[in-house]
């Protein structure tokens with residue numbers, strides 16, 4: 001297996017693709033062909049621990065990593081989770097299940113990949129004989145920042161610097177970041193919004209003067225963004241793991257399979273589900289669930305991707321996205337590996353803000369995907385309904401997927417068992433979840449206690465101590481001075 005680049009070219013080794021993050025022509029790396037797992041291969045996963053399952057799947061997807069090498073990495077990565085099952089499946093009832101991906105240190109599904117990526121990255125550095133330290137730079141609107149800080153904390157040969165918009169993340173998210181421990185972590189507030197922080201980081205990656213100064217500090221730059229191959233592959237593993245669990249418990253059959261509903265922003269999580277399906281998982285349909293930022297819904301219904309819309313701020317902020325970067329990997333497959341076609345679509349998106357894949361591709365796409373959306377009111381109503389009917393509290397992102405599953409079932413009468421992907425703990429967004437349940441509370445820390453009383457599920461340890469922890473990071477800078485801010489942080 002090799003790794004193709006969606007905009008042309010290829011890369012011979014997974015370790016090289018992981019170190020580079022993005023290809024020089026702006027394209028994304030993806031496996032040239034997907035390995036196949038048979039029914040008995042998938043069933044056999046159910047007898048293994050989660051780290052063993054992940055090592056099996058990553059061994060198939062990464063051409064220059066062996067199972068022996070991967071297993072201790074997976075064991076270390078997932079030892080930080082609060083349940084040995086790592087990604088447990090919870091039954092709402094006989095035919096609707098929830099895949100809980102929020103048991104990691106930051107309570108969002110990004111931990112599933114960001115606990116693994118640093119380990120893959122240092123191993124890739126050794127394989128590619130990279131002598132410099134790897135400096136991860138990232139801008140965050142909330143969840144990615146803390147997950148990257150937790151993942152790279154004290155990982156030898158790496159450092160991580162997170163920029164976040166001052167006043168632009170939730171109080172809980174800010175506390176999670178500024179209390180981060182670790183010798184190699186930096187958290188810097190930016191006077192500006194998320195786009196200012198994001199554009200600032202993008203500029204740094206292509207600023208020759210800054211790159212040279214970082215080299216003097218012994219560092220090369222890299223990104224923990226979800227377009228990195230090393231973030232995608234750990235996500236494929238939990239879909240195969242869930243299928244193994246559901247087959248073993250008899251909740252699904254191999255013949256009838258399941259439908260999977262995924263709360264989608266950058267299209268990384270649902271793309272991993274599609275890869276699992278191509279590898280042989282008995283997934284019949286993928287439901288792409290968006291919030292009020294419903295660009296993808298329109299795309300899957302009409303074949304037209306149009307980002308010329310205002311960005312809405314919603315109660316599911318991790319999905320407030322107009323350009324879903326990872327969709328490009330799916331488009332590459334849809335175009336039968338024709339990178340000129342992908343280039344043309346991406347060029348049109350950049351130039352005009354829109355592209356149209358045409359009738360024929362649309363109908364191919366619709367055989368696999370169904371898409372719809374939930375606005376904030378529908379999301380709140382779904383949190384309320386699920387709590388009333390199933391005594392289970394969902395977070396705001398998960399509820400979007402649950403709502404779209406209802407829409408799909410009503411529209412198609414399909415009675416295939418379903419898996420709803422749960423991407424965050426309700427405790428991560430306690431005020432909005434409480435408000436959906438009819439309780440007003442604007443203090444996030446008080447909301448934790450109230451939510452605990454209502455749900456009967458204990459407050460995760462990672463949050464219960466947060467308000468007592470010292471603020472370790474209080475640096476701030478203007479968007480134009482981000483380079484200076486990093487260099488200063490590295491000099492100490």
Ligand SMILES: *Cc1c(COP(=O)(O)O)cnc(C)c1O
Pocket residue numbers: 108109110143144226263264265266267268269270318319397423424
């Ligand atoms: C990042 C995130 C998503 C969206 O995942 P994508 O891979 O970007 O589609 C959904 N829910 C939560 C809680 C997230 O943090």
